Amino acid sequence: MKSVIIYKGKYGATRQYAGWLGAALHLPLKTPEELPEADIKTYDCIIMGSSVYIGKLLIRDWIKQYADVLKNKKILLFIVCGSNNPKDREKIIMQNVPDGLVDPSHLFFLPGRLIQSKLSWKDRFMLNVGAMLVKDPEAKKFMRQDSDNVKEENINAIVRMSSAVLEADSISS
Ligand SMILES: Cc1cc2nc3c(=O)[nH]c(=O)nc-3n(C[C@H](O)[C@H](O)[C@H](O)COP(=O)(O)O)c2cc1C
Known part of the structure; x- marks a missing residue:
């Protein structure tokens, strides 16, 4: 089964996770810009990764653009973000992932x-405005401090699931 990891991030957290996943699963890494439609069609399994900015997955437009091609493939998605609030996470999924595209068991949140x-300066400004508007004290604190929760062990669950998906397909084909 031909598989690839496609990721989009801004400051390195998503790229770091994609790199660890690529090494663990022996898969190539691509950014959306490196994967034209003709190439997307050649993959059976796509692991997508993206960070979140003001509620939006950076890879959202790409997913929307190719939703018709992607829906015939095995898809896993990892989302890198600051929030660990279940309601925020549910909202991120609802607003960014087309219905039915990703099985809930194939969806992972990784701390950013x-x-x-x-x-x-623009992102710092957005974050300051966000911190003033947000009510949840935990979220407010997160937006005002430095934090680094990117750790290799965070990929364990997605590595296990991806291996199971890749293995199941190689047995059935
Ligand atoms: C301007 C800005 C907006 C953000 N908006 C959100 C958000 O809406 N929800 C969230 O959970 N995290 C948010 N984050 C946190 C990022 O998703 C987190 O820092 C992530 O690790 C960034 O990954 P990257 O370096 O791969 O882009 C925001 C960060 C910045 C700087």
Whole structure:
């Protein structure tokens, strides 16, 4: 089965996770820009990864654009973000992932990284505005501090599931 990891992030957290996954599963990594439609069609399994900015998955437009091609494939999705609030996470899925495209057991949230001094002025501004508007004290705290929760062990569950998906297909074909 031909498989690939496609990821989109901004400051390195998503790329780091994609790199660890690629090494663990022996899969190539691509960004959406490196994967034209003709190539997407050649893959049986696609592991997608993306971070979240103001509720939006960076890879959302790409997923929407190719939803028709993707729906015939085995899809796993990892989402890198700051929130670990179940309601926020549910909202992220509802607003970004087309209905039925990703089986809930193939969807993973991975904790992100936020280093204020590395952000562009625009992202720092957005974050400040967000911190003023948000009510949840945990979310407010997260938006005002540096945090780095990116750890290799966080990929264990997705590695197990991806291996099971890849193995099941190689047995059935
Ligand atoms: C401007 C800005 C907006 C963000 N918006 C959200 C958000 O809406 N929800 C969330 O859970 N995390 C949010 N985050 C946290 C990022 O998703 C997190 O820092 C992630 O690790 C970034 O990964 P990347 O470096 O791969 O882009 C935001 C971060 C920034 C800087």
